[in-house]
Amino acid sequence: MSIEFRSDPYGVTILLDGWPQSHVAPGDPGLLTFEYVHQIALVLDSLPAGRLAVTHVGGGGLTVPRYVHATRPGSPQIVFEPDAALTDAVRDRVPLPRDHRIRVRPMAGAAGVAGLAAASADVLILDAYAAGRVPAELTSAGFAREVRRVLRGAGIVVANLADAPGLAFVRRCAATFAAAGLEPVALLATHDILKGRRFGNAVLVGGAHPDPAALDRGVGRASPPCGIRSGAEVARLLAGVAPFVEGELSPEPPPGLFGR
Template identity: 30%
Template structure:
């Protein structure tokens, strides 16, 4: 093989490791959630595989005919990559330990073998000790560039255009094709048919086990399903979690308790705005359940919806029926807050999630101040959060909001407030006194209660205020969970 061919092998194998890492995150998200813990797990597994492969590849290159090691490393990696979606989805039907073991194998095996390519090629290229520095340095640099290209192409191009299954099947085919070329060059073409059969079997398993993901967006695996008892009621699931329910025949129907509570809050805030054109800012789109409700019940309202995931936003004009009449901005909500005119919003609704966690940079005191800046005098901010006992995140976020707004209350069902059960809580804030009696009346049909005054302060007393410097949202939510 030529020097260029060896360099290309190092580049492509390193890029492939990062393709596998990023797609593994997408495969695990529907079962483990898109959280800091999931990211940490996958990154840790990938780095471990790289370390093992680099060490093991060097050891093998010192003991065996080096050129003959390349084809097996590429071939096994390709077959494994093509089978990864099928194996992961099958493992997800078992318990968490089975899924973890599958992730370790399907990330670790190809990650280690592909990482072994660099030390193997280094051994081939080293013909003189005088060239050690330049050979090792150049191949290390090429490996790093390959990893960067693999990351950028996967994150910005592939995942937004191609399904995860097809990405991994395509990667598997390319790696096996390269292995076939190497085998032919080495004079071992008789092993090619067996390799091709293994690849076809792996790809076939993946095609047969597509899973329940109907639509892969930039950030999520999205599934839209209809209610068996009401065909017009559609539910949007993102990464296995129910995010929104939309009734195509009745936009005023709010299926979930927390959306009913949001509707009650919106009714209270907007009841005196008829004859005007108030604006409501929604941070997070989901199925746009509340904007649809407002369009029907409060037609005078102008809704501005911010959603970072273009795929989720587009579902509202396709799979979830006609999109409501809103101004839609596809961007990061924290960045959009800087562009919203100061004092322009009557109500801001924080309902953005990645799994059960809101994006951490929307939870900090700096973000809350940016939200406060957009509100009209006496305007209202309501944030939807999910937590369970010991409510470490919910209390911290309440303390954070209370450090900016003069008046704060928390709405939830009694077991959730008491930390006996998990669920949604709404943090409601304004600089003017909130009508607690009207709130309680609006929540009668929901079964929620209002926590306010000294009882609320006792509830969140001692909780940290989240800042851009310190906002461990995922850890606070998962604290002491069984």
């Protein structure tokens, strides 16, 4: 696997085998250039103030853990990133801030989550890709049940999922989480993705969100703008959709999507 760092006036983009994986702005962890990362941040910002115990499946440049540290200092965070060479390269090129509580474990996400204590996380963020696709083991019914076990009663799962127009993969992932007791409460994406106009990333939120209205308000003020489906709209998306059992890879991105 090749690791490449491309500098820009604001930070560094990390590419794995040519795929843009993360963007890190060391001097401004609130600068989130990838749309889906900004949407994950909107979900986190809608939760009550204070520390959060966050588990991340997928590490990359550790952009979201840095954001959590900046916005909720002292939050304990566990990151499962199986590529130890990538983690070492990121730490060397864009070191983590001082006094962080981010612990990166060189493990695959499914095995890592299975080893966590029950009710040990407030939020689990799923943002793991291999060659531009979500691994099948992270969309299975068994993994969804492990996520439910690890989350506290009011915990939420936040999943970054790439899909083709129509969002068939996202809908089945949502049904899989629902079957495990993590009822989907919202789906965030740019308006063109929600309307089925192009391939792209959508952020699925499942579980017991304490204040869905706060999330709606945050999305309404978001810049760059994005859309949200919540409540009855999400229920309609799931109508008649069967959950995964063994799990499936997310759809393959169209050629040239990332300008490789």
